[in-house]
Amino acid sequence: MENIFSDQLTMLRQKKSLSQEIIAQKLFVSRQSVSKWERGDAEPDIDKLIALADIFGVDLNYLLAGQQSSKELLLKLIAVNKKFQNPVLRGVNLTIYGRDRIALLGSNGSGKSTIVNIIEGTLPTDSGQVEKYFDAKDDLNVMPQENVLIESLRLEEHIVLSASIQRVYSKQIVHDLLEKFQLKAQANIKISHLSGGQKRRLALLLSVIRTSKLLILDEPTVGMDLESIDFFWNYMDHIGGSVLTITHDFNQIDRYFNRVLLLKNGVIWKDETVAKIHSNNQTIEEWYRKYNRNEGEII
Ligand SMILES: Nc1ncnc2c1ncn2[C@@H]1O[C@H](COP(=O)(O)OP(=O)(O)OP(=O)(O)O)[C@@H](O)[C@H]1O
Numbered sequence: 001m002e003n004i005f006s007d008q009l010t011m012l013r014q015k016k017s018l019s020q021e022i023i024a025q026k027l028f029v030s031r032q033s034v035s036k037w038e039r040g041d042a043e044p045d046i047d048k049l050i051a052l053a054d055i056f057g058v059d060l061n062y063l064l065a066g067q068q069s070s071k072e073l074l075l076k077l078i079a080v081n082k083k084f085q086n087p088v089l090r091g092v093n094l095t096i097y098g099r100d101r102i103a104l105l106g107s108n109g110s111g112k113s114t115i116v117n118i119i120e121g122t123l124p125t126d127s128g129q130v131e132k133y134f135d136a137k138d139d140l141n142v143m144p145q146e147n148v149l150i151e152s153l154r155l156e157e158h159i160v161l162s163a164s165i166q167r168v169y170s171k172q173i174v175h176d177l178l179e180k181f182q183l184k185a186q187a188n189i190k191i192s193h194l195s196g197g198q199k200r201r202l203a204l205l206l207s208v209i210r211t212s213k214l215l216i217l218d219e220p221t222v223g224m225d226l227e228s229i230d231f232f233w234n235y236m237d238h239i240g241g242s243v244l245t246i247t248h249d250f251n252q253i254d255r256y257f258n259r260v261l262l263l264k265n266g267v268i269w270k271d272e273t274v275a276k277i278h279s280n281n282q283t284i285e286e287w288y289r290k291y292n293r294n295e296g297e298i299i
């Protein structure tokens, strides 16, 4: 068993606001045992692991490896319609499973962010269904296209506040995040004084403070410098759960994602695996250009 388990245990326990004592009582073990598991000094028996997965409401695979089952159904959009002045979404059908790595592509104004807002629940649909098979309060993280930051706070204060709201605050977590996202030097700077790229990096940090079953990133790398973009994609390799990303960063799509969606004419025009595209000797960019030609065409 790798160390991922000890991190998962600590994270899930904090997320559920359960103390080591409570976990110990539920499993009929000593608090010291739970503490050793979290430090990675010892491992529980399989029956305790099963009981732990049950307590946290996650599957065993997720508890052990930080990854969900690829077959776990997470989200279904069924015939979703949305109109502003003009119709934007005209019958969007979309199913997302655990461990999907989805790139959502489409022209400016095609309705990508509208889909994100509908999934997040900040925008109502005109008709259609949005079925979430997870608790959106705990298991959905979103990095919106426009930063939602409290400009009057200092950077570290903002992280503390967001971590507290998400019930995962500890001094250690804040310290680790500042280090990992290379924002330590800016810890005491007011958000309003940060550069655009620094704000984007902070927005990303805030969206991954806690783990989630589904992480949605709306054009995360826009405004970031090359080093930050590299950092971002490397960081993505370490994210568990499903990820839906809107990006025009074609260099990376081939490497990171396993599924590509093309939103066109108000519907999911194409839903393809990256493997299939590659097997046709195409890059994602070539595939995108081919199918996104002639927006408005009927077939
Ligand atoms: N609140 C709103 N009121 C009126 N029109 C809106 C609203 N939100 C979105 N729209 C319109 O809906 C369309 C889709 O917008 P959306 O932001 O979803 O596009 P997008 O695919 O995310 O584009 P981009 O690549 O530029 O981010 C656009 O024409 C936009 O003007």
Ligand SMILES: [Mg+2]
Pocket (backbone or CB within 6 Å): 112, 113, 114, 145, 218
């Ligand atoms: Mg958008």
